């Protein structure tokens with residue numbers, strides 16, 4: 001067993017489902033590994049972490065998460081390399097962001113070492129579920145939700161923190177088409193966009209579906225007041241390259257601060273690019289595409305990885321970039337991150353946590 005400082009009650013499955021998995025057809029988020037981690041918060045403290053067989057949880061229909069939306073989550077990945085080693089990419093960032101979300105949603109913080117130790121123990125136990133084929137990974141979904149059986153709007157006094165994992169393929173394959181959304185909003189200044197709160201995603205479903213019916217994979221959200229400034233996409237931050245400059249919307253309280261975003265900006269700086277975190281106007285962006293000044297556009301996120309954005313729709317017009325096969329930065333970035341996550345580049349920044 002991997003060394004961990006936390007006492008963890010481990011109850012292992014007696015009937016592993018791993019033989020039933022069709023590894024050549026994983027998709028995303030449909031296959032669940034054998035175990036999950038559950039930690040209960042009650043009487044003002046977190047109780048002993050447990051690892052148990054993955055399966056249904058039992059609770060009342062009156063739990064406050066279902067009614068008043070105290071529910072937050074994280075998303076990160078473990079990778080297997082060709083030497084059969086398993087790494088988790090930058091889990092400390094997710095531990096910190098979970099607590100950032102918890103503070104915004106008036107939920108208790110989980111000590112980072114508890115997050116990391118239980119995560120390590122769970123992934124180690126289910127290490128055979130980490131796929132190794134190119135583009136695949138073990139997606140890890142930590143989440144926390146309010147469990148008070150009480151009808152009334154107030155912060156819950158009890159919570160569950162749960163982690164389950166899913167072997168997954170890529171989320172997107174190929175280039176994506178996005179629509180700049182100028183009617184609906186995902187988040188507003190002073191709201192909860194900076195938190196990875198479940199409700200943010202629920203609110204985005206209808207506009208995203210409308211965009212999909214119009215032929216776009218994702219929306220590019222704009223600020224909720226003027227709809228003139230680009231914020232982010234549904235599950236990824238967005239970045240743009242013009243010559244040696246990489247620019248991206250600066251983080252505000254209506255944008256999720258992505259781990260992938262941070263990794264990309266760090267690499268771009270190390271590779272000698274000019275990095276601008278600033279306000280990005282929608283009309284500036286499409287103007288740059290029209291003038292041939294924009295070289296690359298892409299989304300960056302754990303699930304999406306690096307997703308080249310070939311077409312951007314704005315106010316009735318599609319603006320397209322040349323094929324992404326020639327995008328030097330995106331391609332260098334994708335292959336570098338891929339190699340690093342699989343332990344094939346020297347981990348000079350301490351981003352990989354080795355599990356097995």
Ligand SMILES: Cc1ncc(COP(=O)(O)O)c(C=O)c1O
Nearest residue numbers: 235236237256258259260301302
């Ligand atoms: C709204 C939103 N923005 C950005 C991201 C990218 O964040 P990360 O790189 O940490 O996955 C995600 C994915 O978690 C997201 O849901």
